[in-house]
Amino acid sequence: xxxxxxxxxxxxxxxxxxxxxxxLFVAGPLVWALSTSLKTEVKAVAFPPVILPDPLTFQAYxxxxxxxxxxxxxxxxxxxxxxxVVVALLVGxxxxxxxxxxxxxxxxxxxxxxxxxxxxxxxxxxxxxYYLLDSLGLLNNEFVIIVIxxxxxxxxxxxxxxxxxxxxxVEIDEAALVDGATRPQILVRLILPLxxxxxxxxxxxxxxxxxxxxxxxxxxxxxxxxxxLQVALVNQVFDAVGISWSYTxxxxxxxxxxxxxxxxxxxxxxxxxxxxxxxxx
Amino acid sequence: xxxxILATHPPSLRSVMLSALAALLAIxxxxxxxxxxxxNVEITFATFLDPNNKNEPRAAAQSKMIEAxxxxxxxxxxxxxxDPTQQPSMRALRSKTSSPDVMRFTNFTMxxxxxxxxxxxxxxxxxxxxxxxxxxLLPLSTGKVLDGYYGLQQDFRIPxxxxxxxxxxxxxxxxxxxxxxxxxxxxxxxxxNVVGYAVPLGSGGGIGGAQPLAENxxxxxxxxxxxxxxxxxxxxxxxxxxxxxxFAQTIKDLYxxxxxxxxxxxxxxYTEVHDGLRAGTxxxxxxxxxxxxxxxxxxxxxxxxxxxxxxxxxxxxxxxYGFQLTINANSQFKEQAWQFVKFMTSPEAQAxxxxxxxxxxRASVYTNPELSKGVTDRQKAWAQLVKDRGQFVNYSxxxxxxxxxxxxxxxxxxxxxxxxEAAYDEMTARYNEAVRKAE
Numbered sequence: 001x002x003x004x005x006x007x008x009x010x011x012x013x014x015x016x017x018x019x020x021x022x023x024l025f026v027a028g029p030l031v032w033a034l035s036t037s038l039k040t041e042v043k044a045v046a047f048p049p050v051i052l053p054d055p056l057t058f059q060a061y062x063x064x065x066x067x068x069x070x071x072x073x074x075x076x077x078x079x080x081x082x083x084x085v086v087v088a089l090l091v092g093x094x095x096x097x098x099x100x101x102x103x104x105x106x107x108x109x110x111x112x113x114x115x116x117x118x119x120x121x122x123x124x125x126x127x128x129x130y131y132l133l134d135s136l137g138l139l140n141n142e143f144v145i146i147v148i149x150x151x152x153x154x155x156x157x158x159x160x161x162x163x164x165x166x167x168x169x170v171e172i173d174e175a176a177l178v179d180g181a182t183r184p185q186i187l188v189r190l191i192l193p194l195x196x197x198x199x200x201x202x203x204x205x206x207x208x209x210x211x212x213x214x215x216x217x218x219x220x221x222x223x224x225x226x227x228x229l230q231v232a233l234v235n236q237v238f239d240a241v242g243i244s245w246s247y248t249x250x251x252x253x254x255x256x257x258x259x260x261x262x263x264x265x266x267x268x269x270x271x272x273x274x275x276x277x278x279x280x281x
Numbered sequence: 282x283x284x285x286i287l288a289t290h291p292p293s294l295r296s297v298m299l300s301a302l303a304a305l306l307a308i309x310x311x312x313x314x315x316x317x318x319x320x321n322v323e324i325t326f327a328t329f330l331d332p333n334n335k336n337e338p339r340a341a342a343q344s345k346m347i348e349a350x351x352x353x354x355x356x357x358x359x360x361x362x363x364d365p366t367q368q369p370s371m372r373a374l375r376s377k378t379s380s381p382d383v384m385r386f387t388n389f390t391m392x393x394x395x396x397x398x399x400x401x402x403x404x405x406x407x408x409x410x411x412x413x414x415x416x417x418l419l420p421l422s423t424g425k426v427l428d429g430y431y432g433l434q435q436d437f438r439i440p441x442x443x444x445x446x447x448x449x450x451x452x453x454x455x456x457x458x459x460x461x462x463x464x465x466x467x468x469x470x471x472x473x474n475v476v477g478y479a480v481p482l483g484s485g486g487g488i489g490g491a492q493p494l495a496e497n498x499x500x501x502x503x504x505x506x507x508x509x510x511x512x513x514x515x516x517x518x519x520x521x522x523x524x525x526x527x528f529a530q531t532i533k534d535l536y537x538x539x540x541x542x543x544x545x546x547x548x549x550x551y552t553e554v555h556d557g558l559r560a561g562t563x564x565x566x567x568x569x570x571x572x573x574x575x576x577x578x579x580x581x582x583x584x585x586x587x588x589x590x591x592x593x594x595x596x597x598x599x600x601x602y603g604f605q606l607t608i609n610a611n612s613q614f615k616e617q618a619w620q621f622v623k624f625m626t627s628p629e630a631q632a633x634x635x636x637x638x639x640x641x642x643r644a645s646v647y648t649n650p651e652l653s654k655g656v657t658d659r660q661k662a663w664a665q666l667v668k669d670r671g672q673f674v675n676y677s678x679x680x681x682x683x684x685x686x687x688x689x690x691x692x693x694x695x696x697x698x699x700x701x702e703a704a705y706d707e708m709t710a711r712y713n714e715a716v717r718k719a720e
Contacts, residue, residue, distance in 0.1 A: 041579055041580070042559075042579065042580040045556045045559050045560040045579070045580055046560055046580075047474060047560050047561070047562045048474075067333065068333040069333050130372065130376060131376055134376055134378045139378070139380075218369075219369075219372075222362060222364065222369045223362060224331075224333075224361070224362065224363050235331070235363065235365055242486070242551075242552065242555040242556070242559075242572060242575050242576070242579065243486070243552055243555075243556075244336065244579075245556075
C-alpha cells in the first residue's frame with residue numbers, strides 16, 4: 001500500500017469507527033429484539049441474559065401468524081394506511097397545484113392556516129372528536145378512521161405538492177393551455193408524471209405515519225375487529241398475565257416488515273422526492 | 282310498449298348497480314328491524330380478558346360462561362370488547378354513549394365510574410330478583426359505593442407473598458409474616474443479582490403512577506389498623522401523618538437499613554417484579570395472587586410458592602379488591618344487560634370462572650360439592666385468606682394522580698435520603714393540587 005493510501009486510510013479510520021459505533025447503537029436493540037423473538041418464554045427472561053437463543057425456536061412467530069385476529073389486524077392496518085394516503089393525495093394534489101399556480105387574495109394567509117392546523121397536537125382534538133363521532137354514531141367506523149388519518153396528512157401534503165409543482169416550469173402549463181387543455185388535464189397528464197418522485201415520498205411518509213399511529217384507532221375504533229397491529233401490540237403490554245416477551249418481540253418485528261418493505265421498494269423515489277426541490281432553475 | 286323500450290334500451294350496468302344499491306338500502310332497515318322485532322338483542326361486554334388469548338385460562342372460562350349465558354338466553358347475544366385499561370369504558374361513561382352495555386371495573390375505580398352518573402343503580406334490581414346478599418366471601422354490602430350498589434362483585438384479590446422456594450432455602454429463611462421479618466429476611470436474600478424483597482416504586486405494567494406500590498403495599502399498610510383509606514367521596518385521605526410516616530419509614534428501611542431491595546427497584550413496576558419472580562432474580566415480593574399461574578408457567582415452575590402477606594402484625598388486615606360488573610345507564614338494553622350481569626355473578630357461572638383460576642366472589646362455589654369441582658386447594662386457601670384478613674376500603678377518584686404523587690415522593694425520599702415527613706408533605710401537596718384542579 002502506498003504511503004498516500006495509508007494516510008488516506010488513517011484519516012478515514014475515525015469516521016469508520018464512529019459510523020460503526022453509531023450502527024451498533026442503533027442496531028443493538030433491533031438485534032436484541034430479534035434474539036428475544038427466537039427464544040422460549042422462559043429463556044427470554046433468564047439471567048444472565050444471552051444474545052444467542054438456545055434453544056432456537058420460531059414458536060413465537062407461529063403464534064403470531066396463527067393468532068385468531070392477526071389477519072384482521074393486518075388487513076385493517078393496510079386499509080387505513082393505504083386509504084388515508086389515497087384520500088390525502090386526492091385532496092392535496094389539486095390543492096397544492098392551485099397553491100403553486102394561482103395567485104389570489106389571501107393565499108398566503110390560507111396556506112399558513114393550513115400549515116398551522118397541522119401543528120395542533122392530535123391528542124388535543126381527541127375528546128371533541130370522540131364526542132362528535134359518538135353523537136353521529138360513527139365510532140368503530142373504518143371510513144371515519146381513514147378520513148381522520150387523511151385529515152392529519154393533508155396539510156403537509158398540500159405544502160409538499162405546492163413545492164414540487166413549483167419546480168415544474170410554468171411554461172409547460174401555458175403551452176398546454178394554448179393547446180386547449182383544461183387545468184385538470186394539465187395536472188393529471190403533465191404535472192403528475194413530472195412530480196412522481198415527490199408523490200412517492202409523500203405516500204411513503206404518509207403510510208408510515210398512519211401505520212404507526214396508535215391513538216386514533218385505540219380511541220375511535222376500540223372494537224376488536226377494527227383494531228390495527230399497533231393497537232394489538234400495545235394490548236400485549238397490558239396483558240392480564242404479564243408480558244410474553246418473545247411473542248411481543250416477534251409481533252413487533254412482523255408488524256414492522258410491511259413498512260420496511262415499502263420503504264425499500266420506494267427508497268429511490270423517496271430520496272429523489274426529498275431532494276427534488278433543492279435545485280431550482 | 283314497455284317490452285320494446287326495454288329491448289331497444291337495455292339497462293346499463295351503472296343503472297343496475299344503482300338500483301341494487303337502492304334496494305339494499307331499502308331492505309337493510311327492514312332487516313334490522315325484523316331482527317329487533319323478533320326480540321333478538323346484542324349487548325357489548327367490555328372486559329380485559331381477550332377471548333382470543335389462548336394463554337389465558339380466565340379468558341377461556343369467560344368464553345364458556347358467555348356460551349352458557351347465550352344458551353340460557355337465546356335472544357341475547359354477547360359481543361366482547363377487549364378493554365385492558367378500563368379507559369375506553371370510562372370514556373364511554375363520561376361521554377354518555379350507549380355502548381358498551383356491560384363493563385368491568387376494579388373496586389378502586391368504581392367510585393370514579395359511579396360518579397359519572399352513567400352507571401345503573403342496582404339496588405331495586407337486586408331486591409326484585411332476590412339476589413343473595415350473603416352468599417359472598419365478603420358481604421355484598423361491602424362493595425357499595427356512594428349511595429348504593431353500582432356493580433356486582435365477580436372476584437376478589439388480596440395481595441399475597443410470592444417467593445422462590447429454592448432461594449429462601451439457600452439463604453436459610455422462612456416466609457416473613459411481619460415487616461420486621463421482611464427486613465431481616467430480605468437482607469439475607471438481597472445479593473448475587475437477586476433482589477431480596479422487591480418493592481416496586483415505578484409504574485411499569487400498571488395504568489398510571491406507582492400502582493403496584495399502592496395496590497400491594499400502601500393501601501394495606503396504611504389501613505391495617507384504621508380500616509379506612511379515603512373518605513366516601515374519594516377525595517380526602519383518611520390516614521394520619523403518623524401512619525404515613527410509619528409506612529414511608531418502612532419503605533426507606535427496606536431500601537436502606539435492611540438492604541432488602543437495591544435501588545434498581547426504584548423504577549420497577551408490575552412487569553419487572555413479574556419477570557423477576559419468573560426468572561428467579563426476585564426472591565420474594567408482595568404481589569397479586571392473580572399473577573400466580575402466569576409466573577409459575579412462565580419460568581418459576583414448582584419453585585414458586587405463596588404465603589399470607591406480611592403486615593405490621595402477623596395477622597394484620599389487608600385490603601381486598603376485585604372486579605365488579607356494571608351496567609351502562611345509557612344502554613338501550615338495560616334489562617338484557619342486567620340478566621347478563623346477574624348470570625355472570627351467579628354461583629353456577631362463577632363455578633366456571635373458578636376453573637380459570639379466579640378467586641370468585643360467591644362463597645357457595647367453595648362449599649357446595651357440585652360447584653367446587655373446578656376449585657383448587659390453592660384457590661380455597663386464598664378464599665379463606667380473603668375472609669380472614671380481607672377488608673374493603675374506599676379509594677381515591679383520582680387514583681392515577683394519587684399513585685403518581687405517591688411513587689414520586691417515595692423515589693425522591695430514597696434517592697435523596699430525605700425524611701418520611703418530607704415525603705408526606707410532598708405527596709400531600711401534589712395530591713391536593715390535583716384535587717383542586719379536578720374541582
